Amino acid sequence: xxxxxxxxxxxxxxxxxxxxxxxxxxxxxxxxxxxxxxxxxxxxxxxxxxxxxxxxxxxxxxxxxxxxxxxxxxxxxxxxxxxxxxxxxxxxxxxxxxxxxxxxxxxxxxxxxxxxxxxxxxxxxxxxxxxxxxxxxxxxxxxxxxxxxxxxxxxxxxxxxxxxxxxxxxxxxxxxxxxxxxxxxxxxxxx
Amino acid sequence: xxxxxxxxxxxxxxxxxxxxxxxxxxxxxxxxxxxxxxxxxxxxxxxxxxxxxxxxxxxxxxxxxxxxxxxxxxxxxxxxxxxxxxxxxxxxxxxxxxxxxxxxxxxxxxxxxxxxxxxxxxxxxxxxxxxxxxxxxxxxxxxxxxxxxxxxxxxxxxxxxxxxxxxxxxxxxxxxxxxxxxxxxxxxxxxxxxxxxxxxxxxxxxxxxxxxxxxxxxxxxxxxxxxxxxxxxxxxxxxxxxxxxxxxxxxxxxxxxxxxxxxxxxxxxxxxxxxxxxxxxxxxxxxxxxxxxxxxxxxxxxxxxxxxxxxxxxxxxxxxxxxxxxxxxxxxxxxxxxxxxxxxxxxxxxxxxxxxxxxxxxxxxxxxxxxxxxxxxxxxxxxxxxxxxxxxxxxxxxxxxxxxxxxxxxxxxxxxxxxxxxxxxxxxxxxxxxxxxxxxxxxxxxxxxxxxxxxxxxxxxxxxxxxxxxxxxxxxxxxxxxxxxxxxxxxxxxxxxxxxxxxxxxxxxxxxxxxxxxxxxxxxxxxxxxxxxxxxxxxxxxxxxxxxxxxxxxxxxxxxxxxxxxxxxxxxxxxxxxxxxxxxxxxxxxxxxxxxxxxxxxxxxxxxxxxxxxxxxxxxxxxxxxxxxxxxxxxxxxxxxxxxxxxxxxxxx
Numbered sequence: 001x002x003x004x005x006x007x008x009x010x011x012x013x014x015x016x017x018x019x020x021x022x023x024x025x026x027x028x029x030x031x032x033x034x035x036x037x038x039x040x041x042x043x044x045x046x047x048x049x050x051x052x053x054x055x056x057x058x059x060x061x062x063x064x065x066x067x068x069x070x071x072x073x074x075x076x077x078x079x080x081x082x083x084x085x086x087x088x089x090x091x092x093x094x095x096x097x098x099x100x101x102x103x104x105x106x107x108x109x110x111x112x113x114x115x116x117x118x119x120x121x122x123x124x125x126x127x128x129x130x131x132x133x134x135x136x137x138x139x140x141x142x143x144x145x146x147x148x149x150x151x152x153x154x155x156x157x158x159x160x161x162x163x164x165x166x167x168x169x170x171x172x173x174x175x176x177x178x179x180x181x182x183x184x185x186x187x188x189x190x191x
Numbered sequence: 192x193x194x195x196x197x198x199x200x201x202x203x204x205x206x207x208x209x210x211x212x213x214x215x216x217x218x219x220x221x222x223x224x225x226x227x228x229x230x231x232x233x234x235x236x237x238x239x240x241x242x243x244x245x246x247x248x249x250x251x252x253x254x255x256x257x258x259x260x261x262x263x264x265x266x267x268x269x270x271x272x273x274x275x276x277x278x279x280x281x282x283x284x285x286x287x288x289x290x291x292x293x294x295x296x297x298x299x300x301x302x303x304x305x306x307x308x309x310x311x312x313x314x315x316x317x318x319x320x321x322x323x324x325x326x327x328x329x330x331x332x333x334x335x336x337x338x339x340x341x342x343x344x345x346x347x348x349x350x351x352x353x354x355x356x357x358x359x360x361x362x363x364x365x366x367x368x369x370x371x372x373x374x375x376x377x378x379x380x381x382x383x384x385x386x387x388x389x390x391x392x393x394x395x396x397x398x399x400x401x402x403x404x405x406x407x408x409x410x411x412x413x414x415x416x417x418x419x420x421x422x423x424x425x426x427x428x429x430x431x432x433x434x435x436x437x438x439x440x441x442x443x444x445x446x447x448x449x450x451x452x453x454x455x456x457x458x459x460x461x462x463x464x465x466x467x468x469x470x471x472x473x474x475x476x477x478x479x480x481x482x483x484x485x486x487x488x489x490x491x492x493x494x495x496x497x498x499x500x501x502x503x504x505x506x507x508x509x510x511x512x513x514x515x516x517x518x519x520x521x522x523x524x525x526x527x528x529x530x531x532x533x534x535x536x537x538x539x540x541x542x543x544x545x546x547x548x549x550x551x552x553x554x555x556x557x558x559x560x561x562x563x564x565x566x567x568x569x570x571x572x573x574x575x576x577x578x579x580x581x582x583x584x585x586x587x588x589x590x591x592x593x594x595x596x597x598x599x600x601x602x603x604x605x606x607x608x609x610x611x612x613x614x615x616x617x618x619x620x621x622x623x624x625x626x627x628x629x630x631x632x633x634x635x636x637x638x639x640x641x642x643x644x645x646x647x648x649x650x651x652x653x654x655x656x657x658x659x660x661x662x663x664x665x666x667x668x669x670x671x672x673x674x675x676x677x678x679x680x681x682x683x684x685x686x687x688x689x690x691x692x693x694x695x696x697x698x699x700x701x702x703x704x705x706x707x708x709x710x711x712x713x714x715x716x717x718x719x720x721x722x723x724x725x726x727x728x729x730x731x732x733x734x735x736x737x738x739x740x741x742x743x744x745x746x747x748x749x750x751x752x753x754x755x756x757x758x759x760x761x762x763x764x765x766x767x768x769x770x771x772x773x774x775x776x777x778x779x780x781x782x783x784x785x786x787x788x789x790x791x792x793x794x795x796x797x798x799x800x801x802x803x804x805x806x807x808x809x810x811x812x813x814x815x816x817x818x819x820x821x822x823x824x825x826x827x828x829x830x831x832x833x834x835x836x837x838x839x840x841x842x843x844x
Contacts, residue, residue: 045607046627049656083586086605087628087653130540130587130605131446140447145520147586147605149542 047081055175058092059084062179070100070108077112078121083147089132090177091144093163095185103185122148126188132177135161135168150188232673233261233683240703243635243646243696246305246319247669249273250690253300255321255332260635260646260696261671263685271330271339272300272323274786280339282786284762284797285717286486288495292326292344293480301325303692304355304419307334308402312359312424312640316701318402320355320364327351329366329395331402336488336707343404344481346501347374347391347411353420353525357397359428359640363462364404366393367433371414371440374503375477384442388414391503392433394462403485408469408502410460410513413566414440416449417458418523419590424640425531427549429463432534436521438565450540454573455522456515456565457536459552464512465504474504489716491795507567514556515565517573518545524590528599528614529640533578537588537601544588544601546617548578579617584610589630590693592637594644594674600637602629602649609649609672611679623679625670628653634674635696643698646682647674650691657684667691708772710793717795719764724748729840736761736838742776742790743768744817746842747810750825754838757802757831763788763810766795776823777813787813802829 047059059081062068071094075081084090100108111120125148133141138161143151152164161168166184235241241259249256253273257266274281274290281290281298290298300323308317318340319332327345332338345351345366353367371388373379379387390412395404415435423430438455441448468474479501486493506513520538522545527534534547555575562572587605594600598620601610607628611621629651635643649672654665666686673680712722721727721739727748730737736759741748747765755761767776769792779787783800790796802808812823830836 045624046653046655051655082624083606086587086607088605090605125542125586145450145540147542149583 045082046085049085055173057085057176058088058090058174058179061172061174062092062094065094065181067096067098067181068094070097071095074100074108074112074120074124077114078117078124080121080124083125084128086176088130088176090174091129091131091133092174092177092179093127093129093166093182093186094179095127095166095182096169099166099183099185122188123185126150126152126186134178135171135180138163138168146188148188152186229673229680229682233263233671235259235262235264240699242699243643244699244702245633245635245648245694245696246307247650247687247691247694248302248305248321249688250303250692251301252689253302253323254689255302255305255319256688256691257337258685258687258694259699260648261682263669263671263683265688267337268688269332269337269339271321271332272297272302272328272342274298276786278789279786279796279798282798283788284799285492285795288493289339289342289484289486291482291484291495292328293346293482293497294326297326300328302330303352305693305695306355306357306364306638307695307697308361308397309357309359309639310361312428314636314639314641314695314697314701315361316697316705317361319695320357322351322354322366324351324354324369327354327366327368329355329364329404331364331397331404333402333488334702335705338486340486340488341402341404342482342484343395343406344483345391345393345395345406346479346481347372347376347389347409347503348393353392353417353433356420356422356431356638358422358431358462359424361397361399363394363407364397365420365422365431365462366395367417367420368392369416369418371416374411375479381442384414385440386414388440388442390415390417390435392417392420392431392458392460394466404483406481406498406501408465408474408504410465410504410506412458412506412513413438413568415455416445419525421525421527421534421638423527423531423549424529427527427531427534429461430549431460431462432525432527433458433460434518434522434525434536435515436523450521454517454519456570457518457522457525457534457547458568459514459516459534461512465509468509468512469502469504473508474502476500477503487716488710489714491710491715491717511556513568514552515568515570516547516552516576517562517570518547519543524588524601526591526593526599526638528593529595529642531640533614535591535599535601537591539587539589539604541588542583542586544581544584544591544612544617546578546580546614547576551578552576579615581610581612581617581619584612584619585622590632592632592634592647593642594634594637594647595642596644600632600634600647600674600679602632604628604630604652607651609647609679611674621678623672623681625649625651626657626668626684627651627655631691631693633694633696635698637696645673645675646696647672647679648694648696650687650694652690654686658686708792709770710791712766712768712770712793715766715793715795717764717766719762719797720766720795721748721764722766722768724842727840727842729754729838731838734759738763738840740764741766741768742778742812742823744774745812745819745823747812747823747825748842749840750842751828751844752826752838752840753828753830754836755802755827755829756834756836757805757829759802761800761802761827763798763800764795765790765797767792769793774816775814776816778810779813780810780827781808789814802827805829805831 166182350369352369437449522536585603
């Protein structure tokens with residue numbers, strides 16, 4: 001936040017100077033109220049708080065994992081960071097890089113394009129459940145209601161929960177929920 | 192806070208520079224530079240007044256706080272359900288009865304949803320009501336004295352959450368139970384919940400002159416959870432709407448078991464119909480036990496009465512009075528637009544907002560288009576009552592308010608934002624982030640027929656880095672937005688006290704001129720008042736010693752008292768003789784094990800003190816009242832229990 005503030009302050013001072021020099025009070029007013037009245041929405045919010053003391057949240061866990069660079073890139077492209085750091089509780093099914101790589105060629109590149117932001121967000125939200133359940137506990141469910149408003153099926157195969165066809169490889173408790181690492185990307189059923 | 196300071200300093204710099212640096216430019220351009228800045232929009236110059244009052248619930252503080260908008264300054268904390276050492280509420284003998292319940296003295300609660308009284312669907316600013324969530328109670332607070340005047344306990348209820356909302360002429364304040372419970376309470380297995388527990392929706396009548404509350408009837412609904420409610424208004428006046436969840440009637444692990452049904456219900460209650468039924472002798476009086484506590488402004492004293500029965504109505508007794516409207520995914524907020532046509536149900540696990548149409552509901556009822564029933568209550572078809580839905584506006588929708596211009600504003604907990612959308616077209620018009628994880632939002636009058644749509648504020652559950660850190664526990668944050676334009680503009684970030692769940696706000700001019708300045712001494716009917724020096728005395732009644740005392744700048748009468756003994760129970764009945772605005776006096780007695788007092792001008796309050804130790808013990812005024820405040824003191828001589836020193840009292844001898 002600090003560098004941003006400094007930047008805003010210097011930009012602001014500059015605008016004042018220009019405003020004065022040109023005797024252009026109208027221009028000064030337009031420039032002056034910008035930093036005071038608007039907030040940038042893209043890179044502010046809970047995701048950008050510095051906090052070394054708390055248990056890492058689901059987003060920080062994903063960011064810290066070398067196996068999830070694709071997922072993190074996707075979350076950033078879809079600007080979903082703040083949704084993942086909420087009080088939740090949130091259960092994130094986190095496909096590995098390998099799982100993304102197993103998608104048909106070009107799929108990930110396509111989804112990361114700015115024009116496909118909504119489609120990407122829909123897929124990512126399909127990986128998020130409001131809740132916090134251990135792998136074992138998930139066997140109690142037949143389906144989970146996901147953040148994109150869809151449902152994902154849960155089956156039990158050989159005593160293991162299979163979520164939307166994906167196997168849970170590992171589970172990491174987070175400060176605001178839990179991350180289940182899965183071996184497949186969950187694709188929402190098309191309507 | 193940092194950010195605001197930053198903004199404020201920028202605002203000041205603009206002002207300073209504009210006045211000094213660019214002084215040769217015209218006056219209008221200076222005004223223009225300030226005209227659109229957030230700092231100017233929230234700046235209330237020293238000595239000036241805010242334009243709106245806001246009454247924020249205190250959540251786990253059990254109280255209600257009074258703020259000014261747009262400044263975000265807190266003016267007062269009004270004690271409601273909790274003891275308040277600041278002024279002795281719940282400690283003084285006069286106020287202790289306010290906190291009596293069927294469980295005994297319960298001096299705390301969890302206050303949630305303030306709502307201001309209405310006339311013809313518009314805020315009239317007479318009273319604000321608020322619910323105690325934990326030990327079910329409804330309180331009425333006067334907006335002339337800004338004191339809690341009345342508290343009524345709600346029997347057959349538990350987790351009094353879908354409360355305390357007002358019908359459009361304040362005919363009723365309505366209190367719905369969150370938990371269903373056995374009615375009447377009895378010893379039974381929790382496993383037998385389904386079909387046996389009931390959800391009581393309580394309609395408390397409000398006397399139009401004095402505001403006195405009385406339970407008119409309770410509707411005993413199926414054992415769902417009743418989450419929030421709002422009255423119909425305008426065309427839907429006479430109806431009340433409640434969101435439900437756990438229509439599965441689960442009794443354990445609700446986060447799984449209460450989310451099995453794709454849809455729960457909004458229950459629509461035709462209370463006028465039930466009222467008519469009850470007025471004609473309908474319903475059943477059942478034995479009950481609940482407290483009704485009333486503070487009398489003339490005697491300055493509260494009384495607590497236990498009421499022994501309550502009228503209950505089974506919905507099946509009154510055909511056509513209750514219907515269920517299917518609503519997706521555990522709806523939380525239940526909000527009715529100013530016209531009364533749209534009923535918004537916010538499924539907290541849904542990404543969409545569901546809006547029902549009152550007209551379509553009536554039509555479906557008239558044509559008997561039912562999709563089965565639940566315990567005899569007709570269920571309407573979702574498609575038949577649906578007005579529209581706002582598609583994927585955000586994550587975790589909770590509550591909606593209205594600006595009176597055809598727009599609605601909904602909070603989203605998970606995505607931390609307020610989304611503005613249009614009634615009728617259901618299109619999203621704007622979205623602004625909140626900091627962080629917003630619960631309720633408030634527009635002054637935003638749940639009435641006439642919202643005053645200039646400001647909206649969002650009350651957040653999580654503060655994190657918004658202010659200077661104060662350890663693990665932080666006050667909650669709120670953000671104020673200007674909603675007068677097409678886009679919302681964030682103006683201010685301010686801390687709130689306790690855990691505000693909801694707030695009611697009102698233009699200041701409606702109430703500020705009616706705010707009481709003093710209690711008139713000639714209207715004081717306290718049985719132990721002492722309104723002149725001649726009235727002051729000390730009277731022994733066995734072990735009880737009553738001290739009739741008064742206070743004026745800057746002494747107590749009497750100020751020397753002898754003849755009190757260890758083992759006595761001493762009652763200081765203290766009248767504040769001041770008749771001057773904002774000159775309360777305090778009273779503190781060394782070793783008093785309950786509290787101290789704050790006594791308003793013209794008021795009488797009683798503090799109880801049980802002296803334990805022989806000696807000469809001082810008391811003094813705790814409120815810096817005057818230039819000679821430090822002289823405002825006195826002594827009580829405490830003698831051994833077997834002493835034969837007679838009572839005596841004096842001033843200036």
